Amino acid sequence: MNKTYCPSLTEYKRRVSRVVNIGGLPMGGNFPIRVQSMTTVDTMDTMGSVEQTLRMVEAGCEYVRITAPSIKEAQNLLEIKKELRKRGCNVPLIADIHFTPNAAELAARIVEKVRVNPGNYADKKKFEEIEYTDATYAAEVDRIRERFRPLVQICKQYGTAMRIGTNHGSLSDRILSRYGDTPLGMVESALEFLRLCEEENYYDVVLSMKASNTQVMVQAYRLLVQKLDEEGLQPYPLHLGVTEAGEAEDGRIKSAVGIGTLLEDGLGDTVRVSLTEAPEAEAPVARMLIDRYTWRAGMARPIKPLVGEVPINPFQYFRRPTHEVGNFGGQNVPRVITDVSRLPRLEYADLRAAGHLYSAFLDKFQMSDLGADYIYSGERPVPFMLPNGLKELVNYPAWNDAGRRLDHFPLITADRYMADTHLGPGPRPDLHPQLNFLAVSLDALDAPLLAQLRQDRNIVLLLFTTNTHAMPELRRAFFELMLHRVDCPVVIARDYPLQAAEQTQLDAATDVGGLLIDGLGDGIVLGTRDLPDGESQESWLATINGLNQLSFGILQAARTRMSKTEYISCPSCGRTLFDLQETTAMIRQRTDHLKGIKIGIMGCIVNGPGEMADADYGYVGVGKGKIALYRGQEVIKKAVPEEAAVDELIELMREDGRWIEKEILGEPVGA
Known part of the structure; x- marks a missing residue:
């Protein structure tokens, strides 16, 4: 099969297309x-x-x-x-x-x-x-x-x-x-x-x-x-x-x-x-996406060329086969790790930044739909018992000094991993018996390390890069693992400088989402390396919360883990028959708790049942003040008055047994 679709998989080269003149x-x-x-x-x-x-x-x-x-x-x-x-x-x-x-x-x-x-x-x-x-x-x-x-x-x-x-x-x-x-x-x-x-x-x-x-x-x-x-x-x-x-x-x-x-x-x-x-809000976002590549070729470090055939099919989705380690890999959905290692301190209420909400009144935690699976605490393990559903990884020295607790999972460097005298098959006394995280970059994936990874069955890789050409280097590392038959799960780790939240959203969605689309990646951890000194605890928590939500958003956008309602809403144009922004906000307000359901909101029949593609339900303008409601691509109600259409949409979900009432969570402390 010819898998060539771009000038280079490892070097930034823009495809040279034919020039088309459009109005000068x-x-x-x-x-x-x-x-x-x-x-x-x-x-x-x-x-x-x-x-x-x-x-x-x-x-x-x-x-x-x-x-x-x-x-x-x-x-x-x-x-x-x-x-x-x-x-x-x-x-x-x-x-x-x-x-x-x-x-x-x-x-x-x-x-x-x-x-x-x-x-x-x-x-x-x-x-x-x-x-x-x-x-x-x-x-x-x-x-x-x-x-x-x-x-x-x-x-x-x-x-x-x-x-x-x-x-x-x-x-x-x-x-x-x-x-x-x-x-x-x-x-x-x-x-x-x-x-x-x-x-x-x-x-x-x-x-x-x-x-x-x-x-x-x-x-x-x-x-x-x-x-x-x-x-x-x-x-x-x-x-x-x-x-x-x-x-x-x-x-x-x-x-x-x-x-x-x-x-x-x-x-x-x-x-x-x-x-x-x-529409004037769209151009700045497009420009932010494009501007990452203005100087990319000159700023990127060379990536070692690929030897042999590309080990994925770029035209069809297949998830990279992996063995299961803990709840990573295998048939598990990709996991989210939230980095709290840079927080000055961590208290019960602070776990809200990782999607775990503590109610002082009830003295209990409740996990939101965006609740992280793990937190990374670095050198300072959390000093209290974590809620059910949340696990912790710590740096290897801290894990070792604390007595190698079984309820903590160590993050080890490649040098430390390969320095042990117990290399080879069989249990290693220096590691956690069930789950260990190994931080690696492409350069670390040499022959001895790859050979050892083929034998150890309790390792999850934490794959990172500092290359400006980040996504291709991470992808090249996945290819190296696949070509050497290493099937351990891999968590994609990316750190970003202190910058506008919107820029981090676009950068991370590109770097990580591009890998997930190719079936590469069993988890995600995002960090900010430049949190300034002197910032308040609330500012740090807001940043961490944003990265946690971003992680789930990327997984959902890449169609690899559905954790919230998805809205397939068109951007509006001169054909639109109702106020799309207002209607989308109204539908979101009523339905944003319906985890995993996809709702298409289309301004006219051109962007109707076809454009909604795989939506579960559709809300489509068919005339002034008239809405058609769809189940999949089948129209169920043809001319519902606009003022009643959202209620009718909810009633349709209720008939299908897919409607649930919103649950009021305990108010988190400090929210």
């Missing part, structure tokens, strides 16, 4: 990675669209996309463009098209770029499985190509660029019937359109493979690059994005897991972060 602002090649977003105002509101576009440009948008669901909106793009140019704003405009080829053909004469979705440009979606022979399938492809050909010719004539943007949730019935709900289906959906573009000698094309599921999204982009090369097609620029990422911290984490993973491997020429927030 080129994309691809060696040009900077561009930032873009999409308006949320009704396209028929000319002045509203203009004012919002100006705010987006001020926030950093280099391209602005505007929906054109019908001919009248496509025509009004001209008025919007005129007013923007009148005000001295020359930002390239992109028309977003679904279902309406005639609107695309008009818009292509007005704006600098059009976006079409091959899943619904000429195909229809009825969620039907259709039996095709090769001949009938080929006839359908020919029909669609002829419907698409006029747009290609218009774009070529007017010098208009095009994005062929596949969405995971809106694959046509035809593609699903032939390829299934797979990354390959997403890629083939785009390639059908792309092949016609090349036949017409039209090359001003950008490609995207968006999904709300980060695993599917990353796999599809990788497979797309591999297929372009395999078929000898042009190396077209890539537009990166996670659809329906959501809002606030969750939306940023999910976006970084998907987009950041691809940027790490040098893929991507423009980024759109899809948040359920004002």
